[in-house]
Amino acid sequence: MANLHVSLPGLDLKNPVIPASGTFGFGYEFTKFYDINCLGSISTKGTTRYERYGNPLPRIAEGPAGMLNAIGLQNPGVEAVVNEEFVKLAKVYDGHVLANMGGHSLQEYIETAEILSKSDLVGALELNISCPNVKEGGMQFGTDPEMAAKVTREVKKVSSKPVYVKLSPNVTDIVAIAKAVEAAGADGISLINTLVGMRFNLKTGAPIIKNKTGGYSGPAIFPVALRMVYQVSQAVSVPVIGMGGIASGEDAIEMMIAGASAVEVGAANLVDPYACPRIIEEMNTFLDDNGIKDIHEIIGKSHQYD
Amino acid sequence: MKNYQGLMKIVSHKKLIDQVYEMKVEGEAAKFLKEPGQFVNIKLTKGMTPFLRRPMSVCDYDDHSITMIYKTVGKGTKLMSTMQVGEELDFLTGLGNGFDSRDVKKAIVIGGGLGVPPLYRLVKTFKAEGVDVTAVLGFNSASDVFYQKEFEALCPTYIATMDGSLGTKGTVIDAIKEAGLTFDGYYACGPVPMLNALVKTYPEHGYLSYEARMGCGFGACMGCSMKVKGAPYKRVCVEGPVFKSEEVIVNG
Numbered sequence: 001m002a003n004l005h006v007s008l009p010g011l012d013l014k015n016p017v018i019p020a021s022g023t024f025g026f027g028y029e030f031t032k033f034y035d036i037n038c039l040g041s042i043s044t045k046g047t048t049r050y051e052r053y054g055n056p057l058p059r060i061a062e063g064p065a066g067m068l069n070a071i072g073l074q075n076p077g078v079e080a081v082v083n084e085e086f087v088k089l090a091k092v093y094d095g096h097v098l099a100n101m102g103g104h105s106l107q108e109y110i111e112t113a114e115i116l117s118k119s120d121l122v123g124a125l126e127l128n129i130s131c132p133n134v135k136e137g138g139m140q141f142g143t144d145p146e147m148a149a150k151v152t153r154e155v156k157k158v159s160s161k162p163v164y165v166k167l168s169p170n171v172t173d174i175v176a177i178a179k180a181v182e183a184a185g186a187d188g189i190s191l192i193n194t195l196v197g198m199r200f201n202l203k204t205g206a207p208i209i210k211n212k213t214g215g216y217s218g219p220a221i222f223p224v225a226l227r228m229v230y231q232v233s234q235a236v237s238v239p240v241i242g243m244g245g246i247a248s249g250e251d252a253i254e255m256m257i258a259g260a261s262a263v264e265v266g267a268a269n270l271v272d273p274y275a276c277p278r279i280i281e282e283m284n285t286f287l288d289d290n291g292i293k294d295i296h297e298i299i300g301k302s303h304q305y306d
Numbered sequence: 307m308k309n310y311q312g313l314m315k316i317v318s319h320k321k322l323i324d325q326v327y328e329m330k331v332e333g334e335a336a337k338f339l340k341e342p343g344q345f346v347n348i349k350l351t352k353g354m355t356p357f358l359r360r361p362m363s364v365c366d367y368d369d370h371s372i373t374m375i376y377k378t379v380g381k382g383t384k385l386m387s388t389m390q391v392g393e394e395l396d397f398l399t400g401l402g403n404g405f406d407s408r409d410v411k412k413a414i415v416i417g418g419g420l421g422v423p424p425l426y427r428l429v430k431t432f433k434a435e436g437v438d439v440t441a442v443l444g445f446n447s448a449s450d451v452f453y454q455k456e457f458e459a460l461c462p463t464y465i466a467t468m469d470g471s472l473g474t475k476g477t478v479i480d481a482i483k484e485a486g487l488t489f490d491g492y493y494a495c496g497p498v499p500m501l502n503a504l505v506k507t508y509p510e511h512g513y514l515s516y517e518a519r520m521g522c523g524f525g526a527c528m529g530c531s532m533k534v535k536g537a538p539y540k541r542v543c544v545e546g547p548v549f550k551s552e553e554v555i556v557n558g
Contacts, residue, residue, distance in 0.1 A: 022527065022528075023522075023526055023527060024526055025525060025526045025528075029524065029525045029526055029544075030526070032309055032310065032524075033308070033309050033310065033311075034309075045528075051538055053531070053533065053538060053539055054528065054531065054539075057518055057519065057530065057531075057532070058518070058519040059519070059521075059528075059529045059530075059531075060358070060519045060520065060521045060527075060529040060530075061519070062355075062356055062357050062358055063357070064354075064355050064357075065354035065355055065357055066354075066357055067357050067358055067521065069521060069527065069529060071527065071528050071529060074528045074531055074539065076538065218354070218357050219354050219357075220354075247354075267357070269522070269526060270358065270521045270522035270526060270527050271349065271357065271358060271359060271522075272349075273310075273311065273398070273522070273524060273526075274308060274311065
């Protein structure tokens with residue numbers, strides 16, 4: 001069996017597979033399916049300073065090989081996350097989490113990061129500056145390099161843990177944003193968040209999602225994610241966590257070939273609750289079948305063709 | 307064997323009335339169903355479109371089989387209607403709370419259209435538990451009625467149709483009032499306007515099964531969260547689909 005161990009700032013991963021925020025709750029929901037200690041880490045549900053119900057229903061629609069969601073960062077607020085959700089998770093999970101967090105203002109990001117980073121369960125923060133489904137904040141921080149750098153810098157000042165910044169694909173130049181957050185002190189970069197999309201009811205003409213727009217995810221966006229991971233991982237020196245449409249072990253391998261040091265699995269968890277352990281097993285099989293002894297041999301393997 | 311998940315083989319599949327089908331499947335994953343009103347979530351293809359599973363109510367079940375009744379309303383259910391006996395489908399089963407509060411002596415079950423199926427198993431369970439149970443089933447028209455005989459074989463059954471072509475003309479509430487039915491608990495599944503009307507008319511002792519567009523069906527995505535009284539939200543797929551009338555926010 002090949003060595004799948006990857007060491008990243010704040011995260012010592014026995015394998016590079018991490019369920020993506022928003023598709024895995026606070027992790028403990030999945031213990032009814034399998035022992036979640038097989039995972040590299042867990043990117044927990046996006047947390048904000050205060051409780052949020054999120055968007056009105058319906059929040060979900062479909063498209064070819066993918067789905068649209070507009071949950072709107074539903075979460076019980078950072079105090080309840082740390083004192084209740086993380087306590088439940090710590091009972092069934094021995095590792096450290098990548099705590100995903102969002103905000104509506106700079107001040108909210110700062111306060112949330114300060115509280116969240118103090119939790120013993122947290123290995124690193126994942127700063128979501130790319131949520132397409134909240135009216136103010138979220139993506140507006142992630143589509144402008146100066147704003148992205150500013151929120152990164154302020155969160156870095158208060159966080160006692162490394163900070164990964166999760167980028168939006170809904171920009172014309174993702175490399176510029178990646179370079180800006182790296183310069184502002186980001187310890188790593190996660191990409192990509194969902195692509196903004198819509199669906200309509202054929203009879204009434206109304207948008208299917210009540211929020212009108214939602215974020216598209218699933219295998220349909222995989223090539224877009226590969227391209228952005230490929231570009232960003234060559235432009236920055238901090239590690240990149242790659243995500244967007246990964247549904248198999250071979251997809252995860254391809255994402256690492258594009259330049260990711262670890263991967264997140266999102267929409268696939270919702271269709272197949274066993275997706276993550278299956279992907280870990282499939283990665284092992286691929287590496288063994290191809291005589292690869294260590295996962296590091298494939299990270300950024302595509303870059304030699306530049 | 308995986309928890310809650312397994313392949314189920316289609317053993318019978320027939321049209322009951324126009325657009326409404328009954329499908330029976332067999333497989334080990336049936337054993338995870340513990341309560342009437344729990345639901346299943348079905349992957350209709352090995353491919354990636356349709357991408358999401360389809361949540362489906364359960365009409366009847368035992369340790370190795372599940373019977374469902376569905377209507378072809380969208381791409382997923384249309385695809386499902388073309389499936390043949392012998393084909394296997396990937397099921398998640400035993401989802402949601404179901405009608406797990408049954409501490410009553412005299413119950414009525416109230417179904418509207420495609421909300422009728424899960425009440426069939428509920429009536430069977432009530433009978434086995436010695437509860438006095440009556441069914442009130444509402445449809446648009448006589449041509450939309452299914453499972454009338456199956457319910458009549460189990461318990462007193464009243465039908466309401468909006469056009470008056472069978473039973474009471476009007477809603478299930480009109481039928482309950484016309485028959486002068488009394489109860490110490492009611493159990494309902496049907497379209498949201500019917501559920502809302504029931505909560506307004508009978509604010510207490512009701513258990514109502516809701517549906518929602520779901521991402522996962524097992525609590526991971528928060529796609530189906532409903533606002534309720536006494537909690538910031540509850541997920542239709544985990545804390546529901548059955549909610550107490552006392553906690554439901556009408557038009558919430």
